[in-house]
Amino acid sequence: MKSPKYSICFFAFMILSLLVSCYPIKEDLTRDELDMVITMYDKNYYLPSGKNDFQNFRTFVIPDTIVHITESGVTDTISRAYDSFIIGQVRSNLLKAGYTEETKPAVSAPDIAITISISTGKIINSDWYQYWGWYWPDYEKGIAASLNPNGHYYPFYPPYYGLGSTYTYSSGTILLEMADVSRVDPAVNELPIVWAGIVNGALGGTTEVLQSRISTGIDQSFSQSPYLYKSIR
Amino acid sequence: MKLRYCLTGLFLLTVLMASGQGRYFGYTYSISSPKSGINGYINNISYRGINFEGFNELNEKFAIGWLAGWNVFSEKLLNEVYVKDNVTIKGTQYRYMNLFPILARGLYLLGKQSGIRPYLGAGLGMTSEVSRTDLGLYSIKNKGWHFTMAPEIGINFPVTKGLITGSLRYAYSVKTTDLGHVSYLSFNLGYLFSVSKRPAL
Secondary structure, eight states: OOOHHHHHHHHHHHHHHHHSOSSOOOOOOOGGGGOEEEEEEOTTTBOTTSOBGGGGOOEEEOOSSOEEEOOTTOOOOOOOTTHHHHHHHHHHHHHHTTOEEOSOTTTSOOSEEEEEEEEEEEEESOOOOSSOOOOEEETTTTEEEEEOTTSOEEEOOOOOOOSOOSOEEEEEEEEEEEEEGGGOOTTSSOOOEEEEEEEEEEOOSOHHHHHHHHHHHHHHHHHTOGGGSOTTO | OHHHHHHHHHHHHHHHHOOOSOEEEEEEEEEEEEOTTTTTTOOSOBOEEEEEEEEEESSSSEEEEEEEEEEEEEEEEEEEEEEETTEEEEEEEEEEEEEEEEEEEEEEEOSOTTSOEEEEEEEEEEEEEEEEEEETTEEEEEEEEEEEEEEEEEEEEEETTEEEEEEEEEEEEOOOSSSOOEEEEEEEEEEEEEOSSSOOO
16 A cells, blocks of 8 residues: 555646746747848848948839749638838838839849749747758749859748647748849749848737838848848938 | 766666665755856746756765756846848847756765765756747747756755755756757756655754
8 A cells, every 4th residue: 555645746746847847938829929020131242341232222122912822732822911011111111221113124233133023821839950941932933942152043942840730820931031132034934133122920919010110021021131221310 | 879878777776776775755945047158148046947846865964866957947038139241130138948957866965864965966867858939820949859967955854754945056068069069057946856765854
């Protein structure tokens, strides 16, 4: 027969163990706390030590259509309700950074083109290990690709791991990409991307709240890239 | 890997083979302060810790002991900006580090056997690290085992059918191929049951 003190000890240990949780921060998350902004630049154009070829860019153009990234064969259900708002926010930030919009790109080529893409998806207990999951679209193939530090493009797929579904989010990603127009080669189906901003977060909320989060995210992608701003700032 | 098995074996041998004048086991509550290797990542003091531990007196002065613990460090960083090379990431981060030390301990006991007994100790063993950083909708996870050294000082107060024990332990876990070193200072307070045939107070 077991001694009562062993039982008491074991019981107390179990109770105390239950009080200790692996992930103890238990708060009700708001959607904006799940928002994330990632920016990345091409090191051939900028180095913190001094080089900054972004300063050579003066004019820009923004295509009037936002690219919707969907899986092959899947119907595009992404809303276009926010397209003009998003384009307006990007334009506003570029103007604020000191660039001039080229209104007749067919006549006078701009220095840079900013393309905007949107993707949505479900995140099911997604694990993001030590590498970052870049979503870098290849416009022709419609698949995700990534840019390595040397400026080459490689196919890349989202890191989904089915390690038990404990939660699910509907996520949305806005991808801003800056291409150096002078380096565009029509014979190559790749754009020379020199800067990218990724605004990612959970979908949902009212139109006003969503617009506010989109606006904050796009503004942040520029403000955390001070090398884009003209030195007159 | 072999080292881990050896140390786990040593730990089990310590528990199973040791016999002597007094045998004690129980649990302690642990408060930990992050030190080198943790405090660049999480700065908050951990109030979530527990140890299952015990020791066996070999003679009047020496005892060998064991410990299996769990310390949880966590911190929320609001709108943290993280820069790595040419990438900048901004978002609210939730950082967690779980450390599970498994130690074999040697204790040098001062004072008289029936009285209050300060002690000096040293532990050797392994620590399992499970850390996670939640950023936005994503998580970065790291797992691994460290080799751990843990000097300690403590004091045991004899009470009915056991001991009240308090200790200050510095645990240093060396870096591995994938993980950096971690270290923390823990204050531990708890109760150990006497399981020896020697009459307790």
